[in-house]
Structures are given as C-alpha cells and as structure tokens.
Amino acid sequence: MKITSLQNEKVKQWVKLQNKKERDKKGLFLIEGDHLLQEAIKRNCVIEIITINPYKEDNIPVYEVTKEIMKKISEQQHGTEIMAIVKKEQHSLKPGNILFLDGIQDPGNLGTMIRSAVAFSIENVVLSEDCVDLYNSKVIRSTEGMLFHSNIFRVTKKDFLEKIVKNYTILGTDVSNGKDVTTMKIKKPYCLIIGNEGKGMSDLARSYCHDFLYIPMNKSCESLNAGVSASILMYELRKEK
Amino acid sequence: MKITSLQNEKVKQWVKLQNKKERDKKGLFLIEGDHLLQEAIKRNCVIEIITINPYKEDNIPVYEVTKEIMKKISEQQHGTEIMAIVKKEQHSLKPGNILFLDGIQDPGNLGTMIRSAVAFSIENVVLSEDCVDLYNSKVIRSTEGMLFHSNIFRVTKKDFLEKIVKNYTILGTDVSNGKDVTTMKIKKPYCLIIGNEGKGMSDLARSYCHDFLYIPMNKSCESLNAGVSASILMYELRKEK
Numbered sequence: 001m002k003i004t005s006l007q008n009e010k011v012k013q014w015v016k017l018q019n020k021k022e023r024d025k026k027g028l029f030l031i032e033g034d035h036l037l038q039e040a041i042k043r044n045c046v047i048e049i050i051t052i053n054p055y056k057e058d059n060i061p062v063y064e065v066t067k068e069i070m071k072k073i074s075e076q077q078h079g080t081e082i083m084a085i086v087k088k089e090q091h092s093l094k095p096g097n098i099l100f101l102d103g104i105q106d107p108g109n110l111g112t113m114i115r116s117a118v119a120f121s122i123e124n125v126v127l128s129e130d131c132v133d134l135y136n137s138k139v140i141r142s143t144e145g146m147l148f149h150s151n152i153f154r155v156t157k158k159d160f161l162e163k164i165v166k167n168y169t170i171l172g173t174d175v176s177n178g179k180d181v182t183t184m185k186i187k188k189p190y191c192l193i194i195g196n197e198g199k200g201m202s203d204l205a206r207s208y209c210h211d212f213l214y215i216p217m218n219k220s221c222e223s224l225n226a227g228v229s230a231s232i233l234m235y236e237l238r239k240e241k
Numbered sequence: 242m243k244i245t246s247l248q249n250e251k252v253k254q255w256v257k258l259q260n261k262k263e264r265d266k267k268g269l270f271l272i273e274g275d276h277l278l279q280e281a282i283k284r285n286c287v288i289e290i291i292t293i294n295p296y297k298e299d300n301i302p303v304y305e306v307t308k309e310i311m312k313k314i315s316e317q318q319h320g321t322e323i324m325a326i327v328k329k330e331q332h333s334l335k336p337g338n339i340l341f342l343d344g345i346q347d348p349g350n351l352g353t354m355i356r357s358a359v360a361f362s363i364e365n366v367v368l369s370e371d372c373v374d375l376y377n378s379k380v381i382r383s384t385e386g387m388l389f390h391s392n393i394f395r396v397t398k399k400d401f402l403e404k405i406v407k408n409y410t411i412l413g414t415d416v417s418n419g420k421d422v423t424t425m426k427i428k429k430p431y432c433l434i435i436g437n438e439g440k441g442m443s444d445l446a447r448s449y450c451h452d453f454l455y456i457p458m459n460k461s462c463e464s465l466n467a468g469v470s471a472s473i474l475m476y477e478l479r480k481e482k
Contacts, residue, residue: 108349112466119462142466149461182480215476220390221360224472225353225383231469232476235456239423 002064006072010063014050014073014085020133027088029135030073032080039145040086048085055082075137088135091153096123097189098168099234102157102205103130103196104226110134111142112227113194118146120234125152126160126191128205161208164191170209172201173233175223178214181236186211190237194230243305247313251304255291255314255326261374268329270376271314273321280386281327289326296323316378329376332394337364338430339409340475343398343446344371344437345467351375352383353468354435359387361475366393367401367432369446402449405432411451413442414474416464419455422477427452431478435471 003010016022017030028047031040040046041057049055049062052070056062071079099122104110110132117125127134134154140147161170168191172178193209195201201209215224215232223229244251257263258271269288272281281287282298290296290303293311297303312320340363345351351373358366368375375395381388402411409432413419434450436442442450456465456473464470 112469115462116465116469119456119458119465121459144463144466146462215360217360218362221356221387222385224357224360225385225468227466228353228357228469228472231465232473235473 001061003069004066006069008069011065011069011072014083017085018073018075018137020135023088023133023135028085029088029140030075030083030137031086031140032074032076032083032137034082036140036145036148037082037084039148040084043089043148045087045089045148046084047087050083050085052081091151093126093153093164094123094151095189097237098122098124098126098164098191099230100126100128100160100191100193100205101131101230102128102193102201103199104194105132106197106226107132107136107138108142109197109225109227111139111144111147113230114139114143114150114152115146116227116231116234118149120231120238122192122234123151125150127152127154128157128160128202129154130157157202157204161191161205165208169211172206172209172212173214173229174212175214178212180216181213181233182216184211184213186237192230192233192237194226194233197226242302244310245307247310249310252306252310252313255324258326259314259316259378261376264329264374264376269326270329270381271316271324271378272327272381273315273317273324273378275323277381277386277389278323278325280389281325284330284389286328286330286389287325288328291324291326293322332392334367334394334405335364335392336430338478339363339365339367339405339432340471341367341369341401341432341434341446342372342471343369343434343442344440345435346373347438347467348373348377348379349383350438350466350468352380352385352388354471355380355384355391355393356387357468357472357475359390361472361479363433363475364392366391368393368395369398369443370395371398398443398445402432402446406449411449413447413450413453414455414470415453416455419453421457422454422474423457425452425454427478433471433474433478435467435474438467 023029074080099117169187170191172193264270315321340358410428411432413434
C-alpha cells in the first residue's frame, strides 16, 4: 500500500507512537532500520512495516511512504529507510540471574546494559518504576537489536525485591565498603542492582542487599559509567570461582 | 567583574569556543559545572571562570554573568551555574600502556573510555586523526572530570603505529579469530586498539596488530558497546596471569 499524504490517518497514528503515553496505551512501539526489523521479525512481533523503497515480507502489511513522511515518523535527525510498528511483549521472571536497574535515566546506558546482559547470558533484566521508558527510540537503538533477545520487564521496586529476597542473593555496589568482585564467591541465583547514574542506588533497594561489590580501580577515579560498571560486574560474576 | 550584555566582546569570544575550529585556533575549551571546574583548578589550567552566583577563586579572573548570558554560553539544554575557560594541555607518550582509539565517533563513548582508562590505570590514551574532537562538550561531560587525570593526545595513525610497533605489543579485537582475553598472557607494554563503533578497526590499524583478543560472550550477541568493550579489556589486561 502506498501513502503519500502527511495527513493520512495511519501516518498520524505512527507519529503519535513517539510519545510514551501513546505507546503505553496501544502496547506498540516504533523501531528504525533493517537490523532491528530483522530481529523483530524473528520474534514475530512486527505489526506493520513502513518503507521508502519497495519491500516485501510475507504476512506483514507493508506501507510504502514518501521520504517526507518517513522523516516525520523517524526520530533520527536524517530520517531512515525502513521502520516498523512492533508489539510490546509481556515478560515475567524466568529461572536464572537478574540485572535489576534502579532508576536508570540515560537511554544510552539502558540500551548498553540490555546489550551486555544478553552478551553475558543474564536471564532477566528488571526495570524499576522510575527507569527511563524501555521503548524510547534511543534505548532501542542502543540495544542494537538485543532488546529482542532479552527477557525484560518493569516492576514496582518494593514489591519485586520483597518477593525475591528469600530466594536470590541480592547484590548492590559500594565503592568504599564493598567486596572485591574479582575474588568474591557469589551464591546463585543472584540479583545485581545497578543504581541511578548520579544518585546511585535508592535507600529502598540498598535495604534489600545481602552483599555489596566493588570493581577494583585507581583512586583518582570515583566511579565508572553506569553501563560500564554493570557490564564488568556481569562479565565477572559469570566466571566460576 | 560583572557582565550583563549579550553583546559584550567577552561573551562573543566564549560562545565561539562551542566551535571546534575556534578551540583549535585558541588552544582553549569550555567546561561546565563545579565538579569539572574543581578538577581543572587542581591542574592549573583554568583561564577564566564564568558564574551566575558570586564566586571567588584566587588568581583566576571571575566573571559574573546573567542567566541569559550563561544559557548562551552553555551547551546544556537548561544552562548551568558555573563554567570555565580552560587551556588545552600538551601531552606526549609516557612509559606504560596505551589505549589507542581508532576513529571513535560517539562523544559519550569517547568520554566513557577516558574515564575507564583512568580507572584501570592506563598511562596513555591516544586518539587517531579521525576521532571525534576531545574538547566537544559531550565528550568532556562524559569523562566526569577524568579528562584532567589523563595523558591524552591526538596523532596521525600511520606515523604513530609505525613508531611504536617495535616496542609495544599491539592488540586488536576480533570476535571470530581472536584469543580469549580471560586466559591470554600479554607481554607489556601493550597498545590496545579499539575501532570505530560501526565499522570496527581500520585496515591500517589492523595491519599493525601483533595479536587479536575477544571477550567471551553469548552467541546471540554480535558485539558489545565500544565503551564497554574497551573497559572490559582494560579491566582484564590489568590482572596478572
């Protein structure tokens, strides 16, 4: 199907999905670029494909649009060639370890951590209620398609930690009083909590921790980037000690 | 000294420093926020301080400006309270290891890698001619002040690698043919090369490598974020094996 008018009802609906409220209401979100599209197709969650060049995909409606329309729907400065409308998947806790993100605000950081969690085979990524929206276009871009390989869901911090506290080793980070992650033995399954970029972990999350970790580093450096720190901890905790 | 007019000559000069050409010409750059200011003062490289609230610092000229002026000079969306004009420092190769950044384009990634290089005590950070400008405001912000603890300089890739190839173990990354960084023994000093976010290492840099590394990870994940990957490699190479 071809669409050439910016006033077309479909176009208006797609543009609205740039907005979190609309994404929440519809249970849909936008993805950009062929790499993400291919990952989403594998997961059977693509509803509609929007393209400026001819494109064919069995069983999924394809809309061919003008560059002008694409630029309006895309959230990248120079637009993109192909996009899709994707259905949010509902996930819940699976057996295995947990990366718990406590108020992460930077979309790039969140995307990077999701990507690293897949790389280091963490079974669950759990977002607290005050994290940035998972379906924000920058988050999705930074996951480099790994969003579709991740078991990820949002919870209310208190309820979730209360529920898992008896069956998981809950680990926080603490640069001054933590234990060295390179030598520490962890009883699995674990739930690793990564705090907000500026403020660190919330007092609530801290109160549930069984132990605290740190990454040994040079004293001139106060801390690492949150995405880096989470990634090194997941990398290190994967090793058998 | 108080400045209240946007037309003031000083204000015009400061705003121009948002531009790379002007920064190169003057050998100066802008920093924002008290944390960076304090780090820069320790390094004796602050030329002028610009503030909206009264502020005193011995031996450095302080300019009190209006919020409107500050918003014009600042590159953050909502402005800032204090800024400074800082002199670029000239660095050159020091004894020790090298992190070599081959065409890194994302300012956040560059800043993150500088921060991690300080954390993991890498003595030199070297930028190829095609890396993003070090004095870009987003790079500086992402270093979290670690720019001022880092021995960092820009080179011509070919000349630099040619010069060091006999005395350093030059290490690239290669997900399919590299050696596992967790078990590999490295002859020091080393020069670790991290390639561009999308394209990876340049053929030129690759041709100088003595060895290639990889970080063991889950097969569903093609690669890690460049900043994360650099950080894990530096973290791992620091350990004695």
